[in-house]
Amino acid sequence: MASNSTASAPKPAASRRVPVTLSVKAHDEKSAPTTKLADAPRSGPLVDRYGRVHDDLRVSVTDRCNLRCVYCMPLTGMQFLPRDELLTFDEIVEVASVAKELGVKSIRLTGGEPLVRHGLVDLVARLSALGFGDLAMTTNATRLAPVARTLYEAGLTRVNISCDSLREDRFASIRRRGDLRTVLHAMDVAESVGLAPLKINVVLVRGVNDDEVEDFADFARQTGRVVRFIEVMPLDAQGAWDRAQLVSGREIFERVSARWPLEALAREGDVAPAERFRFVDGRGEIGLISSVTQPFCGTCNRLRLTADGDIRNCLFSDDELSVRDAVRAGDRVAIAQLFRDAVWAKYPGHAINDPSFLRPVRSMSMIGG
Ligand code: SAM
Helix, strand or coil: CCCCHHCCCCCCCCCEEEEEEECCCCCCCCCCCCCCCHCCCCCCCCCCCCCCCCEEEEECCCCCCCCCCCCCCCCCCCCCHHHHHCCCCCHHHHHHCCCCCCCCCCCEEEECCHHHHHHHHHHHHHHHHHCCCCCEEECCCCHHHHHHHHHHHHHHCCEEEEEECCCCCHHHHHHHHHHHHHHHHHHHHHHHCCCCCCCCEEECCEEEEEHHHHHHHHHHHHHCCCEEEEEECCCCCCCCCCHHCCCCCHHHHHHHHCCEEEEEEHHHHHHHCCCEECCCCCCCEEEECCCCCCCCCHHHEEECCCCCCEEECCCCCEEECCHHHHHHHCCHHHHHHHHHHHHHHHCCCCCCCCCCECCCCCHHHHCCC
């Protein structure tokens, strides 16, 4: 499926398509089933060719971020979308309301860092009024504490907070801006206002913070927060990902369970990306998001809306369909069809471990993680 978003200005880094050694594979046009958008359903919910129902939409509100995490963005030189390319809040709400009619039940706001976009509380209130079952946000929490209560009152149901180290100096060296104390304080505030249960996202990088697995597991035990270990993916803007950096979910499971026995819990709704485990003694829970070593594409129910209005059916696929023109034309039927087409075009899996895979053009912060 060709992107139809070419009418807008070129996307940053669009010319960079970087082959990644050892891992990655672009969806293989020859082996993949032929994508016939003409065959895409014209009505009904968002079901793909493999029967997967899509009811979860990640909405990126900006590609900008106030941090520069080592596995995500370069320290300097990151190019961001011109502001006039971003969907306005009116446009995001319009797209979300069409998605709701198509069966989308949960929305997660992300970015970039969602809280760097001015007026986010207003967007939350408007999305909440549409009546989604779950309206969450993923944030680095550096700006969360002062607005946590207002966000909750506006209808945000919970937050996922990213935090890759429990040590001040290391936090600073991974995130390169911001500080740990602010983030830990924001966790307390978020819980106190009702944005719970908190999920804490930890990206482990071999040789950088992998010695903190047990510390984070203990943190989960002490606080009741669900610590989710995420395998580092080839989605950094600088193209420096290396499989040697990866700390597998299996290794984390073995290390944590050697100290505190774990037992598996059902995945939420059977489709959440995290494999969930609770400590056998009843003190807390961890999650493993093993996107690289144990892809969970077979149960994927997720779609993404980028900040500049592209529907994206997979983190690792460059296939994008722009809804911007349709939303600006007020054409809800066209928006709905773009959703159906995007879902219909989805591949059975991201095939990240095939040697011929090419990393996607847009990086995590540009897509919306
Ligand atoms: N700024 C927000 C935050 O920090 O949570 C939301 C956007 S961020 C892109 C969403 C999540 O993606 C974070 O948990 C971040 O750690 C994770 N992430 C970013 N780059 C990644 C990569 N290359 N591999 C795995 N996770 C990554």
